[in-house]
Every structure is written in C-alpha cells, then in structure tokens.
Amino acid sequence: MHSPLSIRFWGTRGSFPVGTSRAALREHMVEAVHLAEGKPLKSRAEAEAFIDTIFPGTIPRFFGNNTSCVEILDDDADTHIFCDAGSGLCDAGQYWVDHGASSGATYHLFITHLHWDHIQGFPFFPQIYIPGNRIIVHGFHENLEHAFRLQMSAPFFPVPFDALKASIAFEVHTPGVPFEVAGYTVHSIEQKHPGLSYGYRFEKAGKSIVYSTDSEHLEGVEEAGYPFVEFFKGTDVLIFDGMYSADDDAPKLEWGHSSSMMGVELAHRAQAKHLVLFHHDPTRTDEELEQSLSHAQNYAADCDYDYPQDISASYDGWELNL
Numbered sequence: 286m287h288s289p290l291s292i293r294f295w296g297t298r299g300s301f302p303v304g305t306s307r308a309a310l311r312e313h314m315v316e317a318v319h320l321a322e323g324k325p326l327k328s329r330a331e332a333e334a335f336i337d338t339i340f341p342g343t344i345p346r347f348f349g350n351n352t353s354c355v356e357i358l359d360d361d362a363d364t365h366i367f368c369d370a371g372s373g374l375c376d377a378g379q380y381w382v383d384h385g386a387s388s389g390a391t392y393h394l395f396i397t398h399l400h401w402d403h404i405q406g407f408p409f410f411p412q413i414y415i416p417g418n419r420i421i422v423h424g425f426h427e428n429l430e431h432a433f434r435l436q437m438s439a440p441f442f443p444v445p446f447d448a449l450k451a452s453i454a455f456e457v458h459t460p461g462v463p464f465e466v467a468g469y470t471v472h473s474i475e476q477k478h479p480g481l482s483y484g485y486r487f488e489k490a491g492k493s494i495v496y497s498t499d500s501e502h503l504e505g506v507e508e509a510g511y512p513f514v515e516f517f518k519g520t521d522v523l524i525f526d527g528m529y530s531a532d533d534d535a536p537k538l539e540w541g542h543s544s545s546m547m548g549v550e551l552a553h554r555a556q557a558k559h560l561v562l563f564h565h566d567p568t569r570t571d572e573e574l575e576q577s578l579s580h581a582q583n584y585a586a587d588c589d590y591d592y593p594q595d596i597s598a599s600y601d602g603w604e605l606n607l
Contacts, residue, residue, distance in 0.1 A: 290357065290358070290359050290489065290490065290492050290494065290606075290607040291357075291358045291359075291604055291605060291606045291607060292355060292356070292357055292358070292494065292522060292524075292604070292605045292607070293355070293356040293358060293377075293602075293603070293604045293605075294349075294354075294355055294356075294373075294563075294599045294600065294601060294602065294603045294604075294605075295351060295354040295355065295356060295373030295374065295376050295377040295601060295602075296349070296351030296352045296353050296354035296355075296369075296371045296372055296373020296374070296376075296406070296601060297348060297349055297351070297353070297373075297563055297564070297565055297599040297600055297601055298348070298349065298350065298351060298352050298353075298564070298565050298567050299352065299353070299402065299498075299499075299526075299528050299542070299564035299565060299566060299567060300352070300402055300566075300567050301352065301402060301567055302350050302351055302352055302372045302402075302567075303350050303567045304350060305347060305350065309570065309571065313340075313344055313345075316343075316344050317336065317339065317340070317344060320339055320343065320344075321335060345571040345572050345575045346571060346575075346600055347571055347600070347601075348565055348571050348574050348598070348599075348600040348601070349600050349601025349602065350372075350601065351371060351372040351373035351375075351376060351406075351601050352371030352372045352373060352402040352403070352405065352406070353368075353369040353371040353373065353397075353402065353403050353498060353563075353564060354367060354368070354369050354370060354371045354372070354373030354374045354376075354377060354406060355367065355368040355369065355373075355496060355524060355563075355599075356368075356377055357469075357487060357494060359468075359489070359490075361467065361468070363389065363390050363391060364390070364391045364392075364393070364467045365381070365390060365391070365392045365393065366393050366395070366466075366467065366469070366487070367392065367393065367394050367395065368395050368397070368485060368496040368524075369394075369395070369396060369397055369403045369404075369498070370394050370396065370403065370404050370405075370406045370407045370410070370422075371402050371403050371404070371405060371406050372402075372405055372406045372409075373406060373601065374394075374406030374407060374409070374410050375406045375409040375410065376601070377410075378406075378409070378410040378411040378412050379411060381411075381412070382411050382412075386412070387415075388415050388416060388417030388418060389417045389418065390412070390418055390419070391418075391419040391420075391421065391467075392410075392412055392418065392419070392420050392421070393421050393423060393466055393467060394407075394420065394421070394422045394423065395423045395424070395471070395485050395496070396422060396423065396424040396426075396429065397424075397476075397482045397483055397484070397485075397496075397498060397499055398424075398426065398478060398480055398481060398482035398483065398499060399424075399426055399428070399429070399432040399480065400479075400480065400499070401436070403499070404432060404433060404436060405436070407433060407436070407437075408436065408437050408442050408444065412451060413449045413450070413451045413453065414449060414450050414451065415450060415451055416450040416451065417451070417452075418450075418451035418452065419451065419452045419453075419454075420451050420452065420453045420454070421453075421454050421455075421456060421466075422453070422454070422455045422456070423456050423458060423466070423471075424455075424456075424457060424458070424483070425457065425458055425459075425460050425473065425475075425481075425483045426457070426480075426481070427457060429455050429457055430455040433446065433455070434446040458473065460473055460474075460475050460483060461473060461474070461475075468489055469487045469488065469489045470487075470488040470489070471485060471486070471487055471488075472485070472486040472488070472516070473485055473486070474486075474497075474512065474513065474516045476497065476499065476500035476501075477500060477501045477502070477503065477541065478499045478500060478501060478541035478542075479540075479541050482498075482499040482500060482541070484496060484497035484498075484500060484513075484516065485497075486516060486520065492521050492607050493519070493520045493521055493522075494520065494521065494522045494524070494607075495516065495517055495520045495522065495523045495524065495557070496524045497513070497516075497517070497523065497524065497525055497526065498524065498525070498526040498563055498564045499526055499541055499542065499564065500513075500526050500541070500542075500543060501538075501539070501540070501541045501542055501543055502543050502547050502551065503538070506547075506551075511554075513551060513555075514551060514554045514555045515555075516555075517551060517552065517555035517557050518555050518556065518557075519555070519556050519557070519558075520555070520557045520558065521558050521559060521607050522557075522558070522559045522561060522605065522607065523548070523551075523552050523555070523557040523559065523560050523561065523593070524561045524563045524599070525543070525548040525551070525552070525560060525561065525562060525563060526542050526543045526548075526563060526564045527543065527544060527545035527547075527548045527562035527563060527564070527565075527577070527581070527598075528542040528543065528544070528564050528565065528566050529542060529543065529544040529545075529566065530544060530545065530546075530577055530580070542564065545562050545577050545578070545580065545581040546580075546581065546584060548560050548562060548581070549581050549584055549585050549588075549590070549593065549596065552592060552593040552596075553585070553588070553590045553591075553592050553593065555592075556591075556592045557592060557593050558592065558593060558594050558595070559593060559594065559595040559596075559597065559605075560581075560593040560595070560596045560597070561597050561598075561599050561605070562577070562578065562581065562596070562597070562598045562599060563599050565598070565599075574598055575598070577598070578596070578597070578598040581596050582596050
C-alpha cells in the first residue's frame with residue numbers, strides 16, 4: 286500500500302542503457318574489503334548489515350543501467366501509472382509479476398516523446414502479453430501508435446504488435462488541456478527537444494508531481510513569465526532533466542537537454558519542494574554523478590535558497606515517499 290503518493294524510479298539514464306563496468310565493480314569491492322578490515326563479520330547477516338552502513342554513502346551508489354521509466358504509486362493496487370517506457374519498464378513489469386500482479390489490472394503509460402530510449406521497454410513489458418490486462422498509452426504526438434507498432438514490426442522485433450494479448454489503447458491528448466486519469470488531474474507543457482517532448486504534472490490528494498525530462502531551457506528562461514516556472518509552481522517533487530553539468534551546456538546547445546544547475550534555478554523560482562535530478566548522462570560514472578549532485582546542493586546552499594528544500598539524484602530502484 287502506498288498512501289498518499291510515492292514514486293519508484295525504474296530507469297534514470299538518458300539516451301541508452303548502460304552496464305556497470307568490471308573496473309567500477311572491482312573498485313567498489315576493493316573499497317568494501319578495505320573498510321571491513323578488523324570488523325568481526327562472522328556471518329552473512331553481519332556482512333549484509335555492514336554493507337548497508339557503507340553503501341550507498343561511504344561507497345557511491347550504483348545509479349543504475351536503465352533508460353527512463355518512473356512509476357507513481359498510491360493505494361490503488363489495480364491501477365498503475367508510469368512515466369515513459371524506457372528499458373526500466375522491463376524491470377517494473379517483472380517486479381509486478383513477481384509480486385502477484387494478475388490479469389485484470391490497468392496500466393497507464395504517459396509518454397514524453399517517441400525517441401527510442403523512451404519506448405524501448407514496451408516490447409519486453411510482461412503485462413502486454415497477459416489477457417485481461419488493459420494498457421493505455423497516453424501522449425501528444427499524432428504518430429504515437431505508429432511508433433509503438435513500428436518498433437515491434439519485422440525486422441526489428443519477432444513478435445508483431447497485433448499478437449499482443451492485453452487490450453491496448455492509445456490516447457492522443459491536446460497539449461495544455463488538463464485531463465483526468467485514475468483520480469489524477471494531469472497537466473502538460475510543450476518542451477524544447479528535437480521532435481518535441483511534453484512534460485507532465487500529476488495532482489492528486491493535495492499532492493503534485495512534475496515529470497519534466499528531455500527539455501532544454503534557453504529562450505526566455507530568465508523572463509518573469511517563463512511558462513515552466515508556473516508549471517513547476519509549488520510542486521512537491523520536480524523530476525528534472527539534469528543530464529549535463531554547467532560545463533557541458535555551452536557545447537551542447539540545441540541538444541534538447543538541461544543541467545542540474547538550471548534545475549536548481551527553476552526549482553528555486555517555482556518554489557518546488559524537492560528537486561530530483563534525472564536522465565543522467567550514460568557516459569557519467571557513479572562518482573561523477575555523486576559529484577554533480579554535490580555541486581547542485583552546494584550551489585543552492587551558497588545562494589541561500591529556501592527552495593528547493595531537498596535536492597536528490599535519482600537512481601534505479603529508489604522509492605521516494607511524498
């Protein structure tokens with residue numbers, strides 16, 4: 286049971302899935318063994334308890350491997366809300382299979398845009414193969430259904446879309462017009478990204494969550510009426526595309542992504558409570574992502590900002606309670 290709202294991050298990388306390198310895994314193991322020197326770890330339980338004290342923390346966390354997928358959970362066990370269908374959707378689907386999800390559930394997928402890293406998990410989502418399930422894909426692109434069918438057509442995938450057993454529907458919404466889904470009021474905003482992407486704001490039970498990834502902030506960002514400030518206004522959680530560091534922005538203009546520092550500035554102006562950095566650069570190591578988070582936190586502290594009240598970096602498997 287999740288009440289009133291919580292968020293589970295299944296995929297937090299951008300562009301393409303990544304693996305944990307042998308060198309990074311070895312470094313973590315060496316550090317753990319070094320820190321364990323002199324500790325009386327005589328059982329597996331003692332070893333696990335020790336690891337829990339140093340990881341994550343003393344040893345950097347593994348930020349994860351999967352591309353964009355975020356789940357919003359509440360106390361409705363038969364309805365599931367996902368933002369984007371990147372490779373993280375595969376793990377999400379298997380989790381619910383392992384935890385007793387059966388036929389007859391409804392899965393809402395809210396898609397920001399149709400680039401492959403945001404839809405590539407769909408063909409491997411177990412729920413689409415279970416009769417009785419309802420899958421409703423929400424978005425704003427007129428070719429929404431075509432893109433999902435195309436990636437499951439020959440020669441790209443062995444199972445054609447029409448062979449799926451679940452009931453699957455596509456709902457193309459009008460940008461900027463709020464709609465209701467499963468008790469949530471859903472707002473949207475057009476974002477600057479190649480091919481256009483759309484951000485979502487979910488409101489329910491007096492809480493709000495903004496999911497704004499694959500969005501670049503350039504023209505008008507410093508103006509008083511910049512629309513994203515109003516869209517982010519007072520949200521409890523702002524999931525923000527912080528793909529780049531401040532040093533990356535200049536050579537990567539027009540790539541359609543933003544930075545952790547821009548996230549801090551916009552969260553401050555919008556009085557967003559918790560800024561969550563998302564869509565991590567797949568080439569960044571865990572240590573580099575920890576450093577980027579520290580820089581954002583230190584920047585907000587140096588500016589003496591009251592908002593955001595918290596700044597976090599998302600990672601695969603993290604559950605955030607509102």
